[in-house]
Amino acid sequence: MSTAGLQGSLFDEVTDEPSCADLAPIVTRRTLTDGAWVDVAPGWVAGAAQLHERLTDDVPWRAERRAMYDRVVDVPRLLCQYGEGVALPHPLLVTMRDALSEHYRGELPEGFATAGLCLYRDGSDSVAWHGDTIGRGSTEDTMVAIVSLGAPRPLMLRPRGGGASLKFFVAQGDLLVMGGSCQRTWEHAIPKVTGVGQRISVQFRPTGVW
Numbered sequence: 001m002s003t004a005g006l007q008g009s010l011f012d013e014v015t016d017e018p019s020c021a022d023l024a025p026i027v028t029r030r031t032l033t034d035g036a037w038v039d040v041a042p043g044w045v046a047g048a049a050q051l052h053e054r055l056t057d058d059v060p061w062r063a064e065r066r067a068m069y070d071r072v073v074d075v076p077r078l079l080c081q082y083g084e085g086v087a088l089p090h091p092l093l094v095t096m097r098d099a100l101s102e103h104y105r106g107e108l109p110e111g112f113a114t115a116g117l118c119l120y121r122d123g124s125d126s127v128a129w130h131g132d133t134i135g136r137g138s139t140e141d142t143m144v145a146i147v148s149l150g151a152p153r154p155l156m157l158r159p160r161g162g163g164a165s166l167k168f169f170v171a172q173g174d175l176l177v178m179g180g181s182c183q184r185t186w187e188h189a190i191p192k193v194t195g196v197g198q199r200i201s202v203q204f205r206p207t208g209v210w
């Protein structure tokens with residue numbers, strides 16, 4: 001790494017308040033099958049390390065247990081859900097939500113309303129294949145916008161009807177948006193991996209989608 005780069009990153013961590021860039025110049029879309037698409041904006045958030053640290057400390061993380069077959073099991077990640085109108089734990093999350101609503105206004109007139117936060121303590125925390133279909137996502141096109149903080153992880157996508165899966169690496173400060181029919185025609189997962197540290201995922205959704 002060059003000296004300039006090193007100074008840049010130190011400066012970033014010590015003094016910069018976290019912020020997010022203009023979306024339009026950095027978003028690229030990948031069209032999937034069946035009317036699904038994925039937008040990515042790598043490095044959307046600057047000062048993401050600091051935001052990661054603040055959220056780690058300030059969010060009232062909860063472990064969740066879920067009935068599975070005949071047992072109740074721990075969900076392997078910590079969660080905190082912020083419903084519509086509930087104060088978010090960091091002002092930048094408000095800025096992000098509003099910037100996303102503005103950028104996608106043409107395709108999603110209602111805008112983003114809720115924020116779901118997940119904390120993956122290490123590589124053994126994960127989320128299995130699923131679509132966000134508990135709500136309108138099962139019948140209507142919608143969007144789920146994910147901001148990643150902390151350790152990079154693969155985010156996998158696969159078509160429900162069968163077919164090859166796609167691997168997106170989501171790293172510190174990256175934005176990934178699933179749109180169109182993605183929640184009902186594709187599934188996504190964060191698989192277990194070895195040797196990684198903590199990751200926080202912030203997911204913005206419209207009302208009635210989760």
Ligand SMILES: O=C(O)CCC(=O)C(=O)O
Binds near residue numbers: 203
């Ligand atoms: O960790 C992520 O970025 C994805 C989480 C997810 O798919 C979900 O909570 O529905």
Ligand SMILES: [Fe+2]
Binds near residue numbers: 130131132188
């Ligand atoms: Fe999901």
